[in-house]
Amino acid sequence: MDLQLTNKKALVTGSTAGIGFAVASLLAQEGAAVVVNGRSQRRVAQAVQRIRTERKNAQVTGIPADLGTKEGVNLLVRDVPVVDILVNNLGIFEPKPFSEITDEDWLRFFEVNVLSGARLSRFYLPQMLQKNWGRILFISSESGVNIPVEMVHYGVTKTAQIALARLALPWSCCRRCARRKRQRAASIARPHDASAADISSRVEIAAAWPPAL
Ligand SMILES: NC(=O)c1ccc[n+]([C@@H]2O[C@H](COP(=O)([O-])OP(=O)(O)OC[C@H]3O[C@@H](n4cnc5c(N)ncnc54)[C@H](OP(=O)(O)O)[C@@H]3O)[C@@H](O)[C@H]2O)c1
Numbered sequence: 612m613d614l615q616l617t618n619k620k621a622l623v624t625g626s627t628a629g630i631g632f633a634v635a636s637l638l639a640q641e642g643a644a645v646v647v648n649g650r651s652q653r654r655v656a657q658a659v660q661r662i663r664t665e666r667k668n669a670q671v672t673g674i675p676a677d678l679g680t681k682e683g684v685n686l687l688v689r690d691v692p693v694v695d696i697l698v699n700n701l702g703i704f705e706p707k708p709f710s711e712i713t714d715e716d717w718l719r720f721f722e723v724n725v726l727s728g729a730r731l732s733r734f735y736l737p738q739m740l741q742k743n744w745g746r747i748l749f750i751s752s753e754s755g756v757n758i759p760v761e762m763v764h765y766g767v768t769k770t771a772q773i774a775l776a777r778l779a780l781p782w783s784c785c786r787r788c789a790r791r792k793r794q795r796a797a798s799i800a801r802p803h804d805a806s807a808a809d810i811s812s813r814v815e816i817a818a819a820w821p822p823a824l
Pocket of ligand 1: 624625626627628629630631648649654655676677678679700701702703704723750751752753
């Protein structure tokens with residue numbers, strides 16, 4: 612496959628393991644310069660080394676930062692000020708009966724699963740618009756559509772990610788939706804001297820939901 616990602620820089624959040632690692636590794640294979648992220652220097656260094664071993668000529672670096680906090684996001688964007696592709700993969704889950712989910716749990720899930728992506732997208736979207744090219748992908752979940760009874764907080768944050776990805780609404784089901792899509796694209800584009808067409812075509816924002824959790 613040639614996705615024509617040479618000279619593109621990609622950041623994959625929460626990518627020392629799991630789906631994030633797989634995405635980072637494949638993007639490196641496709642020629643993108645990839646930034647791997649996790650919370651500790653040790654795990655990030657291991658993931659970087661593994662990708663270098665698995666993928667010949669991989670351009671990969673890593674940044675340890677806790678993206679469940681504002682400070683962690685600030686630290687990351689200071690070290691990685693420019694990206695072309697942002698994969699908001701970071702997401703945590705934990706089965707817990709609804710009646711036992713505390714305010715602290717709700718806030719932690721919201722910070723990690725939703726605000727990490729919102730903060731990073733807010734930072735990187737303007738430069739993508741300026742360059743007239745960019746990709747923002749949210750790794751949501753089937754749980755965002757069918758909320759699991761055993762982890763309602765997780766499901767709610769996954770629904771929120773899907774809503775957030777509609778920032779640029781890549782589809783429209785009727786004339787009313789199409790009008791809303793144009794209005795939304797225009798309002799995002801206006802402060803950046805971009806056109807609504809740029810938002811709808813050159814800069815793409817989407818949500819994906821892997822089928823398991
Ligand atoms: N697994 C599934 O079946 C499934 C199904 C549908 C959707 N999803 C979604 O896919 C995404 C990835 O899930 P996964 O199961 O592959 O995850 P995972 O295996 O649990 O991996 C978690 C990754 O996130 C990192 N991480 C955790 N907290 C972090 C934080 N505060 N800041 C920065 N990095 C952090 C971990 O790095 P360190 O531990 O090194 O810090 C690790 O690299 C999630 O959004 C999830 O909701 C997963």
